[in-house]
Amino acid sequence: MPPSIVFIVYVNDAPEAARFYADLLSIKPSFETPGYIAFGLGDGADLALWSGHTDGLTPTVPRTSEVCLALPGGPDEIDRRFEQWVTKGARVVSEPHDEVFGRTFVVADPDGNLIRVAPVD
Incomplete structure (x- = not known):
């Protein structure tokens, strides 16, 4: 299996950010938890929104x-x-x-x- 790449964007509220990106890019999440939501971009690439590290952001x-x-x-x-x-x-x-x-x-x-x-x- 070839490796995949995940681009992680740090956000304060993953569900809110996911709604923004889903609307803006006209895509749906491929994986969801309360603090980490990913969107499959194809060919082993994902865009992930993570609210786990927001200290000071x-x-x-x-x-x-x-x-x-x-x-x-x-x-x-x-x-x-x-x-x-x-x-x-x-x-x-x-x-x-x-x-x-x-x-x-x-x-x-x-x-x-x-x-x-x-x-x-």
Whole structure:
């Protein structure tokens, strides 16, 4: 069996964060406990929300990593996704703009964790 990889995002309230990510990404959890909820991303990759280590974490604590959703479809698709997520109430950190790798934007989850949308490489 090939190894799998789990990207863990620390949150204060796993069920609340799971509702946010499920709505934002239109996916359902593949594993749930009160403090740890995972979403299968395919090909041995999961996104997990864990409320087990939140000492001192608040939305105001600077986050130095990002979860990145890579979309096909070019700049227009990036802009469409931005509008969808703003409508869903995502907190905008960086509006759509062009970078060396293409069109991108960043939002934050309720705990301040960063979520970037960018084009597929």
